[in-house]
Amino acid sequence: MTAFSIYAHASGNGVLLGTSDKGRVYNVTNDGRETLVLQTDANQISTIRSDGKSLIATSSNPGSMFRFGSDQSGEGSYDSAVLDSKGSSTWGRIWWRSSGNVTIQTRSGNTEKPDETWSGWSTAQTDAKGGQIASPKARFIQWRAVLKSAASLSEVSMAFVARNIAPEILSINVLPTNVGLAANPPVQIDPNIEIAGMDPVSFGIANPPVPPRRLFQRGATSLQWAAEDRNGDKLVYDVFYKEIGDAAFKQLRDGITENFLAIDGQTLADGRYIFKIVARDTPSNPLTMALAGEKLTEPVDIDNTAPVITTVGTPQISGDKARVTFDATDAASYLTRAEYSINGGEWKTVYADDGISDGPKERYTIEIPTPTAGEYAVTLRVYDVNANSGNARQIVRKY
Template sequence: MTKMRSSLRPLVRRVSSVVLVAAALLAAPHAVAVGTRNFTLNTLDDLKGGDLTGVALDSNGNVYAGLNLGSTPIPDATSVWSAVVLPDGAALLGTGSEGKIYRAVGGQVSVAATTGQMAVSSMAVAWNGDVIAGTFPEGKLYRLTGGKGSGEQAKVFAELPGAEDVWGLAYDEKAKVLYAATGPEGKLFRIDAAGKPQVYFDSDEPHLMSVAVGDDGSVYTGSNGKGLLYKLNGPGRASVLYDFDADDVKAIVVAPTAQGGAVYAIANKYSEPFAAPKRTKTGPPSPQPTRSSKPGKGQLVRFTREGVIEKLLSDDDTHYVSLGLGDDGAPYVGTGAEGRLHTVSENRVERVVADTEERQIGAFVLAGKRRFVATTDPAVFHEVRGVGGADAVWTSKVLDAGLRATFGRLTWRSDGALQLETRSGNTDAPDTTWSPWSAALAAPGDVKSPPARFVQIRARWNQEPKAVLREVSLSFVTDNARAVIRSISVKNQSKGTKPGVQASGGEAPKPSSSVQISWQVDNPDQDELRYRLWYRMEGQKPWRALLKAGEKVTRTEHTWDTTAMPEGEYRVLVEATDELSNPPDRVQKHSLESGVVLVDNTPPVFKSLALQGRRLRGEVVDGLGPVSRIEVSIAGSDEWRPLFPSDGVFDEPAEAFDADISAIVPAGSHLVAVRAYDSAGNVVTRDVDAR
């Protein structure tokens, strides 16, 4: 799978003044909203969403010339797993293409050796400059004398008992031994110059994924499973340096003692469990361990020589694949999505220093005379040719105005001369229907790109490698789309407020003269809206103002005090207008009428009530109705028992009842309380004597 460029995919849109509602492109009306808005890009998240060819950017919102990368495809390979640099400056690349090792020098790439394995997952320069290559799925080590090869089958140097996957190799220059991190038994092997392996550490984890050796002889290894980072001070003598909230410790690097001796590690959390690839009889081997196609979450941490941990980088959008130190001792990480190279300074300023066309940074070297970046999907060798150049171009992510917009002034802050351009279109991914890039602006000015929903901005460094772009802002005005009220909700609405069968019994409703009105609005261009409300009684024609004179409602809710209103059924009309954002001749309006709203602040009355023995008879009448509930209790008791009306259903303004209450009121003299509710929750209570 090849990497889709960030500038050509749907993006999260950031707008400085408002967060626009993503809406389908509408037929453009003539009215234009007055409110001017801005796309302002001045943070790392704002600036990194697009194409970063030949530029770098940092977490302070600065964009400047970055690594100038060459591009040499690696034939017949799709993935790069490992890399080393030889004393003569040549780079060896371990790939997932039939376990081939490629040699890159002088802009040319050729096959140095073949292992016949699924992948060369790790390499190290060891005894006398020989290169040892670790592979899977047979757990073999291969040796290239002096790092040279004729393109033929490499010689097996050692086989590691019980190992199927060799994930990491590290050479101890002082002790003249090689360490191999393996799976699926989670063992760390120590191999001498004769190729004799010994188990140096047997962990409880299924895989040890990484290994590194400090110049003081300390050995570190990281696991897959619980994400543990171990420190070993001798055979079998391991302590857990850190337990990550992660699935694996993918790579470890130890800085030289002269640079502080800190230990750096990258750890990842994935969306699906890890499964090592297996050779199949019916098809070609998978070039990568089986994981979800979705990127994981990565973190870079540093441990001081005293063991104090500091988290330097974290990314919830991608996992980290590769790790290394630069000439300045700063750590660099290669990502598993977007194919980018990140670093972080001592004062915690994060930088993206390279953005490749490929999906992953499989391996890289950024220290010494030979510097390069090797990528996966597809496999490409990028030699670092310097900083800046004619190809240094920053392209923003696709910016979405939500509706068709007219673009105004493009401004930026910079040190040094830059040239900025724009293009626009009505698809969320730039295609042939987009406008061409506009004429370059050497100073802030008006944009010439035609009105459209989407826009992109790009900056060219040309021959100004020291120029720094600090902030970009583009003003725009969208078409004035009408806000539409989709629905009105009234809290005490008596009819049709809830679908389905309602629960019977339960707590009695509580009366209130306040009616809670709320409404939902589609506001495509996010104009500031004002709402007006009217009411009318059912059967009448005129609408009357619900709001007081001069009262301004801008929220999508209002409380209507009906204390002084006559009882009856009403309807409410809500109007939305964008007059606060537009002059009178441009104003757009929309209104919607509610369902029936019951205004009832008067309780029902007992037309009759009598108790003969234990036979209770009576009639309850309400002005609006329906009567919704009749209950009986022994006065002073908190236990109320329901009674049904004579016709069995509470559905009329007048309800008669005739009930034997002997099961509720025992023999003897009692005061019996009877209460009745209407549908608005208004209640009346009467007492009768029981003898």
């Protein structure tokens, strides 16, 4: 609340404050209690004055004049702010705390600001203990209180159930092969809070999702996904898969509470697969009302087969050098890099004979120094795109 104008009561007990927030006038007593006494359609209350009988407030944007005062009029009304239920809702009961003669009406609609598409004001309810809201199902609702004589109203409550909206999988991220995922320890919460069914945020405990940690896991195919539920429902996930060409998906996991899964790729045969993530809001809804949303991945290559390396011919020795040749073949994907070692020494990079390792079959020719007579063990190691590796050895004998 930002005060734009002020008027001191002649009695000395507090002031009236005109605000620049929705053109309101508040009565503020010396002990700090606030009471809304005037609400207008203007942007701000510019001045508050007395003419000896009543109070007059002037506003700007637009310019208007409002007369009010301490004398009790026969009747007054107050329109609440519009409540957004975030979806088409079924309205329950409305009840309130008041003194004196107070009645409540409601209206509803599907636009943020009431217009001609909204329902009319309902029949007034007179029992503060509450009654069924008569306004039709909609996303937005507003109530109006009519107060007579010296009546006052301190609180209004209403119940509603928003129409369940299916959850949505926003995105799926397929991590590189051999990158596994593991859950990090969650934030520790007093179990009594959970038993009571209370929100930890009420106790100042932030409980954001903790992302998983990444680790090396041979053959792993890891999926991470982001999901949204517009009702704020708790979600669980099911994961399905099928090889391209299969007719139906097969269930891989069900009832996952995390938004990730590390799949042991070695449990699947080499091939191209599609994974399906299904999000369900069953933890927050009866089975007959629960909904689900799903999303598919792009095709994912599963390749657990290492390249096959074979020697070609016999080593060619010329002076202090020898040349050895290998062929490398990968049945499930393509080759990406190669390296060789002499007599168990350090690995050194070698390029394919055509200049780049990028196909399912490549030839590698390696030239090594042979300064003295003896045996030289040349080992070639080749990797495919999924980090599978195969190797072969060729013995060079110089006499």
